[in-house]
Amino acid sequence: MPRIFAPLRRWGARPGSLAMLVAGLAIGALTFGSLGSFMVYANSEQFCANSCHEMTSTVALEYKNSIHDINRSGMRATCNDCHVPHEHIPNYLAKMGLFSDLWGHFVTHSIDTPAKFEAKRYELAKRVWVDMKANDSRECRFCHTAAKMDAAKQTTTAKKRHDKMRKENLTCIDCHFAISHKEPDGPGPKELGQVATGKQ
Ligand code: HEC
Ligand code: HEC
Numbered sequence: 524m525p526r527i528f529a530p531l532r533r534w535g536a537r538p539g540s541l542a543m544l545v546a547g548l549a550i551g552a553l554t555f556g557s558l559g560s561f562m563v564y565a566n567s568e569q570f571c572a573n574s575c576h577e578m579t580s581t582v583a584l585e586y587k588n589s590i591h592d593i594n595r596s597g598m599r600a601t602c603n604d605c606h607v608p609h610e611h612i613p614n615y616l617a618k619m620g621l622f623s624d625l626w627g628h629f630v631t632h633s634i635d636t637p638a639k640f641e642a643k644r645y646e647l648a649k650r651v652w653v654d655m656k657a658n659d660s661r662e663c664r665f666c667h668t669a670a671k672m673d674a675a676k677q678t679t680t681a682k683k684r685h686d687k688m689r690k691e692n693l694t695c696i697d698c699h700f701a702i703s704h705k706e707p708d709g710p711g712p713k714e715l716g717q718v719a720t721g722k723q
């Protein structure tokens with residue numbers, strides 16, 4: 524046996540080591556099982572909209588009855604559809620953003636009252652816009668396929684503006700901002716400069 528295994532052999536010979544291994548595996552399984560469940564729960568509209576009163580009385584209220592909440596087909600986009608990437612790894616990374624929100628609520632108290640939240644809204648909105656411009660409105664495109672928009676069925680304005688999008692390399696969020704929440708004061712996404720990768 525190579526020497527490198529010696530510590531392992533010593534450890535393996537200790538009484539109770541098998542029990543420790545089994546316990547370790549059980550704890551691991553439990554942790555991962557519940558982490559997965561937490562991720563599912565943390566993705567839910569229930570969690571996002573109701574976990575703290577800042578959300579319930581502001582952004583969630585504004586979203587209510589918007590086109591993504593109620594429409595003729597009953598097909599909805601809820602909080603996580605727009606705010607959390609659909610792929611696994613980016614999803615987990617985005618949850619870190621969620622943890623920073625919770626941090627802001629419970630630890631630094633930077634957004635723990637509706638008034639403080641309102642004061643930070645432009646900054647929070649801008650963060651969303653900058654991300655969406657950088658990823659070419661990836662979350663919007665998860666549901667909306669620009670190439671499959673039937674121009675014949677769109678309004679004249681929509682048709683014209685979507686042509687403009689292609690010509691000027693714009694992205695959805697450049698024009699369709701504040702569609703779920705009220706518009707904060709300050710420069711909009713288009714004024715933030717051109718960072719969209721523009722691959723429509
Ligand atoms: C989970 C899927 C989904 C996501 C994500 C999504 N949408 Fe939608 N969107 C829909 C559905 C469904 C409708 C309603 C279609 C209908 O009228 O039947 C809609 C409608 C719209 C409309 C039409 C509004 C109107 O008044 O007719 C716009 C504009 C729009 N979405 C833009 C966006 C933008 C911008 C994003 C990203 C920030 C986005 N959507 C993300 C599914 C989605
Ligand atoms: C240059 C600005 C601009 C960009 C970029 C843009 N749109 Fe639009 N879009 C508009 C305007 C303006 C309308 C028409 C609104 C109206 O008629 O009231 C519209 C209408 C729509 C509608 C409703 C169509 C209809 O006729 O009812 C949907 C859905 C939509 N856009 C989705 C998107 C998505 C998804 C993207 C990104 C792939 C996007 N738009 C990019 C300006 C834009």
Ligand code: HEC
Nearest residue numbers: 571572582583586600601602605647648651700701703704
């Ligand atoms: C159709 C996409 C969409 C849906 C659905 C959506 N949001 Fe947003 N959200 C955005 C965009 C885009 C912004 C950036 C500001 C803006 O344009 O309104 C934003 C901004 C925010 C902000 C930053 C503060 C602010 O006012 O800009 C918070 C917090 C937020 N959303 C929470 C939520 C919650 C909670 C829900 C569910 C109840 C939700 N969002 C549903 C697209 C969406």
